[in-house]
Structure formats: structure tokens, C-alpha cells
Amino acid sequence: MTASRDASGPPAAAERTAVPGLSASIGRTDVRGALAAIERADPELCAFLDIWHTEALARLPGAARLPLAGLPFAVKGPTGIGSYAARRLIAAGGVPVGSTSVPGPGTHWQTWGLGAHGRTVNPWRADRTPGGSSAGSAAAVAAELVELATGSDGAGSVRIPAAWCGVFGLKTTNGLLPSPDRSGLASAGVLARSAAHAHVYLRCVLDTYEPAVPKLPLRAVHSPDLGYADVDPEVETVVRGAVRRLAAAGVIRLVGGGCDLLDPAAAWQAVRSGEAAPSAGELRRENDRRLDALFDGVPLLLTPVTPNRPHGHEGPGELFSTALTWAFNLSGHPAASVPAGFTPDGCPVGLQLVARRGADASLLGMAAAAERVLTGVRP
The missing domain is CATH 3.90.1300.10 (Amidase signature (AS) domain)
Incomplete structure (x- = not known):
């Protein structure tokens, strides 16, 4: 499972097609291909808590007519499917394929994950943690099982696993999206293959969003x-x-x-x-x-x-x-x-x-x- 650091990333596992109406450069992993890739990889990667085969395939006919056209994505933790971001992605035609690992009960440090098959491993080095608490979301994106996954970040829980798994991670401005934490420290975020994929996420979850092209330098x-x-x-x-x-x-x-x-x-x-x-x-x-x-x-x-x-x-x-x-x-x-x-x-x-x-x-x-x-x- 571990990839060479000289490679462009962990081995790709799923077929890509275009995402209509968003960006011609963004690939889209086929839902069936994503589910098959997760089945093959997850016993070793341990990135998922649950895989939603039947539900994902049932969503496809309706999703195909919407902007995301069936883009498969993963959600953080057992309650992630009910998050504001997940609901908005589904409304735009995204298809959730499973819930990803988070730290197990009684964990006093949060930079790891516990999936259905055991502790989540880092796709680059299986002897290391992927980070957390959005552990499985980062590992699944890094292993190219999905192109984006939801996360939440109360102290670095999106950015740390993004960094350690070699993917893009975004913590949004506090209060921009509903916070999953009563203290207000946690912000919604996304783990993605690139900033362009995170653009797709923000375009779907925000009521008003205009991409910005910076003037360099x-x-x-x-x-x-x-x-x-x-x-x-x-x-x-x-x-x-x-x-x-x-x-x-x-x-x-x-x-x-x-x-x-x-x-x-x-x-x-x-x-x-x-x-x-x-x-x-x-x-x-x-x-x-x-x-x-x-x-x-x-x-x-x-x-x-x-x-x-x-x-x-x-x-x-x-x-x-x-x-x-x-x-x-x-x-x-x-x-x-x-x-x-x-x-x-x-x-x-x-x-x-x-x-x-x-x-x-x-x-x-x-x-x-x-x-x-x-x-x-x-x-």
C-alpha cells in the first residue's frame, strides 16, 4: 500500500471522467469504480467505518442529472452524513460512498484513526499515522479512492492529516459554515486532491461563492x-x-x-x-x-x-x-x-x-x- 516518495502519489484505483458544469480539468471517479477500489484497499488502509454500496448505487440515477453528476465523496465519521456540507454536496449531485475513520474511544490525542478493519495507516508509510482527527478522509483521498472527503477542524484536524498524507486540506473561516463544535473552535473543511477540487466543494456548500484568481506575485x-x-x-x-x-x-x-x-x-x-x-x-x-x-x-x-x-x-x-x-x-x-x-x-x-x-x-x-x-x- 505504501507508495514511493518519488511517485506522483499512491496508486490510482478508479476510472476518471469529467464533472459536467464545474471544471473540465477536474476528474470524476466513477461510483462503482470507487466502491470496488475501497473494497480492495480498505482491509489494509482501514480508512472507512462503513461503505454504503446499496445506498450509493441507488442515488446514481437522480444524481446524474445534477451538477456533480454522481461525484463520489466520503464523509468524516459516523455522523458525517448529516453534516451541512454533506447535505449540500448530495443536493448538488454528489454521492456519499462511506464514512471515514476518526479516533477511537478514550483517545487523549487525536492524530490517528480507527476504521472498521483496524487502525488507519498512512498511504505513504504504513508504519505512521495519517494524522487526524479527519484521519480516514485524508487517507482515502491520498490513496485515490475518492477525490474529496468532508472534514472538520477544531485544532488542525483537517490540515494535519492533509499535510501528513500529501493532499490538499482547507479549514474555512470560523462561522462561514455551521460549526460542529459548541465552543466555536471547529470549522467545516475538506480534504481533496487539489485546491481545484476544494473549489468544487465551496461552490456547492456556500450560497454565494465566486472563485478568485490572485494577482502574482x-x-x-x-x-x-x-x-x-x-x-x-x-x-x-x-x-x-x-x-x-x-x-x-x-x-x-x-x-x-x-x-x-x-x-x-x-x-x-x-x-x-x-x-x-x-x-x-x-x-x-x-x-x-x-x-x-x-x-x-x-x-x-x-x-x-x-x-x-x-x-x-x-x-x-x-x-x-x-x-x-x-x-x-x-x-x-x-x-x-x-x-x-x-x-x-x-x-x-x-x-x-x-x-x-x-x-x-x-x-x-x-x-x-x-x-x-x-x-x-x-x-
Whole structure:
């Protein structure tokens, strides 16, 4: 199941056709082909909790007349079929083929998944976790079983598995879509083969959405650690190399100054637990002030998605894989993960792109421009 890091991705398993009415460049995996591929791959990948053969095939005749024309997609977790995003995708002609794995009961760390056949493996390295908590969604997209899958992101739960599985991941602006979390930290998101596929997702789930083509080069700030994180040197090297490639290609123009924030761990935990801690509120306001000042001057912030590479199935130890992501769940900014490359041991690394609140369409345009340089994905 594990793919060579020199390949363009894990082996494709399903036939592609065009998605009518959306983008001629977006392939569409056939529902029957997707179901067959899942049956073959999932006993080893363990990305799915349930596979909906009968229901998926029954939806096809009606879906064929709608814009997505039967595009198969996966939903996060056992309740994902009832999410706002899933309902909108179905209304547009998408066909849900199954629910994907999330962490098992009693898990105090969330960067793994438990599928029907066992723990979810990373398609690039089976001895490593795919990340989480949208674990199965990322693994299924990376293994090319589906072209997109729903996710939710309360601390990095879309961006971390996207980074570790080498796919595109988007956390939307807080409040743009209904939050699955009463604290308001979690935002709806999508795991997809590319930013173009995420465009299809947003076009379906938002009432009004206009794609944005950025004017290049984009003024951008690169922060390797947000001022507080302890980043694996090999992860930092991959991300720094990706940033240099974007600058050399004329996609970005780096602006000095960086971005130093206060470590948001205590504030995030206080909000998540419902505590009204004055110190947490002060920290949150100060980080908001610093981010507002940054985005007054530039449209794009670049960081690693995680400070660490995918860890083994025994857990991350004392590391917080969320160290560079959960700041933007507190602040509400949209953030995306774009594949940046691989560490020498074959682990995918993600480049995090962060934009102004509400600039989700612009962020997708920026991500697509980055993908064209970093992964060769074309619009």
C-alpha cells in the first residue's frame, strides 16, 4: 500500500471522467469504480467505518442529472452524513460512498484513526499515522479512492492529516459554515486532491461563492515557527525549500518581519473546556491584534502545518502536532495545507497558507498557484 516518495502519489484505483458544469480539468471517479477500489484497499488502509454500496448505487440515477453528476465523496465519521456540507454536496449531485475513520474511544490525542478493519495507516508509510482527527478522509483521498472527503477542524484536524498524507486540506473561516463544535473552535473543511477540487466543494456548500484568481506575485510573510514552536529541522528544511521555490517562480514576494505569536495552547484549552480564564482572553486578544496588523500589510502568511513529521501508531509522545494550527482556530482565519515535499525518510510535509478572515476564495486561488509550482497540479 505504501507508495514511493518519488511517485506522483499512491496508486490510482478508479476510472476518471469529467464533472459536467464545474471544471473540465477536474476528474470524476466513477461510483462503482470507487466502491470496488475501497473494497480492495480498505482491509489494509482501514480508512472507512462503513461503505454504503446499496445506498450509493441507488442515488446514481437522480444524481446524474445534477451538477456533480454522481461525484463520489466520503464523509468524516459516523455522523458525517448529516453534516451541512454533506447535505449540500448530495443536493448538488454528489454521492456519499462511506464514512471515514476518526479516533477511537478514550483517545487523549487525536492524530490517528480507527476504521472498521483496524487502525488507519498512512498511504505513504504504513508504519505512521495519517494524522487526524479527519484521519480516514485524508487517507482515502491520498490513496485515490475518492477525490474529496468532508472534514472538520477544531485544532488542525483537517490540515494535519492533509499535510501528513500529501493532499490538499482547507479549514474555512470560523462561522462561514455551521460549526460542529459548541465552543466555536471547529470549522467545516475538506480534504481533496487539489485546491481545484476544494473549489468544487465551496461552490456547492456556500450560497454565494465566486472563485478568485490572485494577482502574482503575492506579498507574503514566512514564519518557520510562529515565534514559539519547536520545529523538526527536516520539516523546516522542506518548508523553507518550498517557500524559496514559490519566490523563485514569482508566486510570492517575501516581506520581512516574520510573524511571532504567543503560544496559544493554554488559551485553546481554556476555550475548549469552557473556562472563562482572563489570561486566556488576554492572550487571544493579543494574538488577534498581531494577526490583524500582519494582514493589514500582506494577504498571505506561510508556515509549516506541523512542527513534526507523521509519528508512529503508538502516539506522538510529548509533542503537540497542533502547535502551528490551533492558533488559527482561535483567531478564525481560513487556513490551508498544500503538499510541500518529503523528509528524507519519505514522510509528506505540508505548507500552511493562512489568509484574512473571510478570504476563503482568495486563499483557494493562492493555494492553486502554489500547487502549480510545488506539485505540478494545473487549474
